Amino acid sequence: MIITLEELEKATNNFDKARELGGGGHGTVYKGILSDLHVVAIKKPKMVVQKEIDEFINEVAILSQINHRNVVKLYGCCLETEVPMLVYEFISNGTLYDHLHIEGPRSLSWDDRLRIAIETAKSLAYLHSMALIPIIHRDIKSSNILLDDTLIAKVADFGASRYIPLDKSGLTTMVQGTLGYLDPMYFYTGRLTEKSDIYSFGVMLIELMTRKKPFSYMASEDGLVAHFVTLFAEGNLSQILDPQVLNESGNTIEEIATIAVACVKLRGEERPTMRQVELRLEGVQSPDEHVMAVVGEFEANGIDRSSLLTRDERSTEGLTRQYSMEEECILSSRYPR
Incomplete structure (x- = not known):
């Protein structure tokens, strides 16, 4: 499912810091609520490097083929940014x-x-x-x-x-x-x-x-x-x-x-x-x-x-x-x- 950047900005209140769930060197994960009321986690990369793009492509290719109750589900992605953003089901209780x-x-x-x-x-x-x-x-x-x-x-x-x-x-x-x-x-x-x-x-x-x-x-x-x-x-x-x-x-x-x-x-x-x-x-x-x-x-x-x-x-x-x-x-x- 392709999700627009505008939709993700609305879902996260323009990637408000208060919506941050966590992150690391590669990017930040935000909690968002889409227009269809789905609660999601959005992974927003921090930097534009080829490795990040490769990992994005790899993760989409793999998660799109997996259907298992103990694997996080990929809900969609946004292709309008230099490094695409991934949108997952929201898992509420941390790691x-x-x-x-x-x-x-x-x-x-x-x-x-x-x-x-x-x-x-x-x-x-x-x-x-x-x-x-x-x-x-x-x-x-x-x-x-x-x-x-x-x-x-x-x-x-x-x-x-x-x-x-x-x-x-x-x-x-x-x-x-x-x-x-x-x-x-x-x-x-x-x-x-x-x-x-x-x-x-x-x-x-x-x-x-x-x-x-x-x-x-x-x-x-x-x-x-x-x-x-x-x-x-x-x-x-x-x-x-x-x-x-x-x-x-x-x-x-x-x-x-x-x-x-x-x-x-x-x-x-x-x-x-x-x-x-x-x-x-x-x-x-x-x-x-x-x-x-x-x-x-x-x-x-x-x-x-x-x-x-x-x-x-x-x-x-x-x-x-x-x-x-x-x-x-x-x-x-x-x-x-």
């Missing part, structure tokens, strides 16, 4: 990052965190395998997960996303993403596959369990992932888990931690698929309903179930050695190439 990292000892309940993780996993499994052409999001992080009034998750920001050619397993690109969430193997090789999204999702799972900000660990000796994996291998997760999660999660936290560690394995081919992650997370919520589905999914894809670790399969020495390379990546990522 997962906003809710998770509030001041004070309590944040989202564990049940809500687990459900949001499952909804995000469902959307990524859809993008990777159910969309007309498979799509890699390339920037999964808590600030790109929007929440509505009932805390339903909506994956947003597809400007960096890429199609996976049907005849290929991945593609080579200039590295793009967010430090702390970025797949180390993608960082080193430039080779992008859907397993890069799975790594980023694993980091977000760790963030949900710990309420630690992945990028804030970049200046410390160990990254959040390396620290979490080491404590997991040693059986000392209580040292890093959010106390609220310890109180509310019961016996589910062990399984979620196991899934997260599988997602952030250094070698992409050793990580599960997003569909396997979705099934395993749902199995934590409703164990009896999903056990056979998980087993069937693994067997159908020829995947060894050990790709999702159990406590008996842990090896402190092996995990620590594996993450020595990631620690090197964390250090080198302070000086991006």
Whole structure:
């Protein structure tokens, strides 16, 4: 749907600062009310550069093909400005990052965190395998997960996303993403596959369990992932888990931690698929309903179930050695190439 600049100016009271929802280096997002009374979010770029135009074209092309309850919907666009503006459905409740990292000892309940993780996993499994052409999001992080009034998750920001050619397993690109969430193997090789999204999702799972900000660990000796994996291998997760999660999660936290560690394995081919992650997370919520589905999914894809670790399969020495390379990546990522 093409929307005129005049309509957007009226909808936002000439892009009044009071209508700002947020923004960053690339642009500002405004709340607007269109003439048909639809409440929308309008992304207005700050600068005229080719990269912004390319990302606009990319996002329109991708979102116009996606129809999933956990992906933000593109309502229309305005082509009258040098860099076109995108108009989305208005998601009223901020980002997962906003809710998770509030001041004070309590944040989202564990049940809500687990459900949001499952909804995000469902959307990524859809993008990777159910969309007309498979799509890699390339920037999964808590600030790109929007929440509505009932805390339903909506994956947003597809400007960096890429199609996976049907005849290929991945593609080579200039590295793009967010430090702390970025797949180390993608960082080193430039080779992008859907397993890069799975790594980023694993980091977000760790963030949900710990309420630690992945990028804030970049200046410390160990990254959040390396620290979490080491404590997991040693059986000392209580040292890093959010106390609220310890109180509310019961016996589910062990399984979620196991899934997260599988997602952030250094070698992409050793990580599960997003569909396997979705099934395993749902199995934590409703164990009896999903056990056979998980087993069937693994067997159908020829995947060894050990790709999702159990406590008996842990090896402190092996995990620590594996993450020595990631620690090197964390250090080198302070000086991006």
